Amino acid sequence: MPYYLTRHDSMTQAVNVYVNLDTATDGTTLAPLTVPQGYNRISRIISAVSIDGAIVLDVAAAFFLKLAGKGLVEGDQELLLSNINSVEVGTSVGEAIETRPADIKTVNIFVKPNNQITLQGAYQGTDAGTPFMSVTLEFDR
Amino acid sequence: MAVYHVRYDSMTQATAVFSPVETGIDSTTLGAVKVPSGITRISKITAIVGLDAQGAAPVVTGANFVVRLGGNALHEGEQEIVVYKTQYESGGGTVTDTDFWSNAPFELYTNIPVKAGNDIKISAAYVGTDPGTPEISVELELS
Numbered sequence: 001m002p003y004y005l006t007r008h009d010s011m012t013q014a015v016n017v018y019v020n021l022d023t024a025t026d027g028t029t030l031a032p033l034t035v036p037q038g039y040n041r042i043s044r045i046i047s048a049v050s051i052d053g054a055i056v057l058d059v060a061a062a063f064f065l066k067l068a069g070k071g072l073v074e075g076d077q078e079l080l081l082s083n084i085n086s087v088e089v090g091t092s093v094g095e096a097i098e099t100r101p102a103d104i105k106t107v108n109i110f111v112k113p114n115n116q117i118t119l120q121g122a123y124q125g126t127d128a129g130t131p132f133m134s135v136t137l138e139f140d141r
Numbered sequence: 142m143a144v145y146h147v148r149y150d151s152m153t154q155a156t157a158v159f160s161p162v163e164t165g166i167d168s169t170t171l172g173a174v175k176v177p178s179g180i181t182r183i184s185k186i187t188a189i190v191g192l193d194a195q196g197a198a199p200v201v202t203g204a205n206f207v208v209r210l211g212g213n214a215l216h217e218g219e220q221e222i223v224v225y226k227t228q229y230e231s232g233g234g235t236v237t238d239t240d241f242w243s244n245a246p247f248e249l250y251t252n253i254p255v256k257a258g259n260d261i262k263i264s265a266a267y268v269g270t271d272p273g274t275p276e277i278s279v280e281l282e283l284s
């Protein structure tokens with residue numbers, strides 16, 4: 001019986017720097033999420049990354065998620081989610097239209113009910129502008 | 142045994158605002174999905190997002206889309222799931238060529254317990270930049 005919790009954030013930071021994903025869908029800032037009562041593992045991570053603004057030319061970036069906090073049985077963990085690529089001749093991206101399903105990653109990360117987990121996002125490669133990262137954690141028993 | 146219910150809607154709202162997804166394929170407003178007798182769970186969620194009226198949509202936008210399931214049918218209460226993303230860029234300020242593409246939907250096999258005879262309210266929001274009027278379609282597989 002799964003349960004889903006979602007966080008987002010605008011990644012204004014530089015490359016190789018983690019930032020908290022602590023924004024709710026309605027734009028409010030939330031505390032670290034609390035593992036729901038009765039759930040003992042994260043079974044899937046659903047994610048989407050888009051560029052919230054002009055895409056910088058000739059960049060590639062891979063996006064990572066860090067899970068941290070007392071809610072994790074085995075301590076902090078880092079996961080690879082997805083990437084973006086922008087290659088263009090000229091001074092700006094002339095054409096990029098895309099619609100794509102969110103990525104689903106199957107995992108088996110043990111967690112402690114009623115304890116907190118902080119989500120953080122980072123990217124490696126070249127600064128792509130302002131990526132917007134959305135993550136849903138699927139908790140299961 | 143599975144039964145399927147579909148809703149869609151135009152997302153005319155601003156970013157970070159949920160709006161009901163409650164329109165039937167015949168364009169009537171159907172509202173929530175009523176869980177049929179004998180059904181105990183949502184077994185799959187399917188969703189797709191399209192950029193409607195693209196030529197008129199704002200360029201240089203990116204948005205991630207979230208479906209919220211609510212209503213008194215959900216044992217564990219309201220839940221939100223990231224389902225889709227869109228990107229819409231043009232350096233010239235307008236899209237200057239013609240594009241066609243077709244995507245597979247987002248499909249999530251799941252096991253969300255529900256109460257027969259009660260309602261599942263579907264709503265959706267996007268975060269990021271306003272991409273104009275995206276169209277979202279959601280299918281629930283109930284078992």
